[in-house]
Amino acid sequence: MLLLNSFIYYGIGYFILAENKNSVELLGLFTLTNAVIHFVVSLIIYKKELADRNLFYLILAMVITFITIAVPVQLNGGWVTIFWTVEASVLFYLARVKNIAIYEKLSFPLIFLAFLSLLQDWSSSFDYYGNNLAITPMLNVNFLTACIFIGCFIWMFKVSKQETEKPAEWPWMRQILSYAIPSILLLTVYITFRLEISKHFDKLIQSTRITLHQRIGTDDPSYEFNYNYETLKTAWIYIYTLFFASALNYYNTKKLKNSKLAIANLIINLLVVAIFLTHGLLTLSELRDSYLSSENKYFNISSFNIGIRYIAMAFFALLIVQCYQLQKSGLLKKDFKTMFDYLLYISILWIISSELINILELSGTQESYKLGLSILWGVYSLFLIGMGLAKNKKHLRIGAMVLFGITLIKLFFYDIYSLSTISKTIVFVSLGALLLIISFLYNKYKHLIIDDVKVED
Numbered sequence: 001m002l003l004l005n006s007f008i009y010y011g012i013g014y015f016i017l018a019e020n021k022n023s024v025e026l027l028g029l030f031t032l033t034n035a036v037i038h039f040v041v042s043l044i045i046y047k048k049e050l051a052d053r054n055l056f057y058l059i060l061a062m063v064i065t066f067i068t069i070a071v072p073v074q075l076n077g078g079w080v081t082i083f084w085t086v087e088a089s090v091l092f093y094l095a096r097v098k099n100i101a102i103y104e105k106l107s108f109p110l111i112f113l114a115f116l117s118l119l120q121d122w123s124s125s126f127d128y129y130g131n132n133l134a135i136t137p138m139l140n141v142n143f144l145t146a147c148i149f150i151g152c153f154i155w156m157f158k159v160s161k162q163e164t165e166k167p168a169e170w171p172w173m174r175q176i177l178s179y180a181i182p183s184i185l186l187l188t189v190y191i192t193f194r195l196e197i198s199k200h201f202d203k204l205i206q207s208t209r210i211t212l213h214q215r216i217g218t219d220d221p222s223y224e225f226n227y228n229y230e231t232l233k234t235a236w237i238y239i240y241t242l243f244f245a246s247a248l249n250y251y252n253t254k255k256l257k258n259s260k261l262a263i264a265n266l267i268i269n270l271l272v273v274a275i276f277l278t279h280g281l282l283t284l285s286e287l288r289d290s291y292l293s294s295e296n297k298y299f300n301i302s303s304f305n306i307g308i309r310y311i312a313m314a315f316f317a318l319l320i321v322q323c324y325q326l327q328k329s330g331l332l333k334k335d336f337k338t339m340f341d342y343l344l345y346i347s348i349l350w351i352i353s354s355e356l357i358n359i360l361e362l363s364g365t366q367e368s369y370k371l372g373l374s375i376l377w378g379v380y381s382l383f384l385i386g387m388g389l390a391k392n393k394k395h396l397r398i399g400a401m402v403l404f405g406i407t408l409i410k411l412f413f414y415d416i417y418s419l420s421t422i423s424k425t426i427v428f429v430s431l432g433a434l435l436l437i438i439s440f441l442y443n444k445y446k447h448l449i450i451d452d453v454k455v456e457d
């Protein structure tokens with residue numbers, strides 16, 4: 001009844017003020033006044049002990065609710081996010097440390113509201129080329145807001161790990177928060193610095209603006225930008241993502257040793273590897289093509305477009321190493337050795353194939369990439385056969401045979417129509433020689449394969 005009475009009064013008052021243009025600016029003050037009134041009532045109840053503590057906490061919760069409503073009514077932008085985040089963290093702390101259940105219930109929606117408010121702040125902070133304003137990385141309101149948000153969520157994460165004296169009234173809510181708080185924290189840390197990288201390159205693009213002649217039929221001039229920075233921005237975001245996934249994996253395997261986070265590490269690592277091998281390498285190829293082409297008459301493209309490729313490769317190798325550390329850490333319940341082998345050897349094949357094309361493009365012999373890839377894949381199949389025999393790994397031998405079969409299909413149905421007679425001869429002789437070597441290895445080391453089969457049986 002108390003709650004119903006308070007909110008009916010507030011709703012009627014809000015409607016009356018909102019309908020009048022002269023009083024619409026007083027909505028925040030009206031909401032805050034409601035909070036003050038309830039605070040005075042709660043203070044009287046507490047001082048004179050007119051009721052038990054539950055009623056006191058209920059009225060105090062209404063004070064907090066009205067203050068929460070007053071913030072977006074009166075303020076906007078990052079201030080709303082900061083206030084809601086600090087409020088949520090304080091309520092969460094009091095709920096867990098002082099065992100005030102109603103405060104945890106209040107903090108639950110506030111945690112998600114604060115995150116949604118932060119997402120809204122980010123969505124309104126994008127810079128556009130052509131304007132005269134550029135957001136300075138690390139020295140902007142959104143970054144400060146995000147840092148406060150991260151600090152509060154780190155505090156809540158530490159508090160959530162402490163044991164409480166009383167069991168939770170709503171166990172499902174505590175279960176959700178145990179996953180939501182660290183998930184939101186990690187996502188916020190990643191996006192915060194990713195956006196700062198974007199702002200840095202957006203500022204660089206803005207600084208390269210060249211004013212050209214006026215557009216036909218208008219008084220507005222046209223502009224030219226160095227869009228190579230846009231592709232570099234994407235490449236650096238991939239490098240940052242590889243580093244972030246590696247650092248998170250390292251922190252968990254060496255310090256936290258959390259099995260639930262290990263599953264998240266595995267999923268994140270596989271996702272990042274897949275995206276880098278597909279779109280990431282394509283971005284690096286675009287940088288190479290931009291360096292080799294001379295179409296841009298306004299800007300010079302440096303050889304860093306080529307060098308950044310190997311920086312990205314180094315961080316990709318770091319992530320693969322961290323995948324190996326995760327696999328042998330024992331945090332994952334299942335044995336992922338076979339899956340790691342597939343991940344490792346497919347990644348190596350993908351990378352060396354991309355590097356072969358890169359070298360051929362730089363040398364100006366890109367028309368030979370079909371011939372080169374067929375021979376490379378054949379040699380790699382031989383390498384996998386050797387590894388499979390040496391380490392008694394059946395899946396590597398099967399993978400090698402599949403790859404060799406794909407190479408032959410590629411040769412007969414794709415390569416052969418565009419290759420010259422000499423190229424065809426080279427490919428057929430090379431693959432034939434590789435096939436003979438593979439047959440020789442199988443005959444020489446067939447006892448290892450037989451022993452391997454017996455062990456499996």
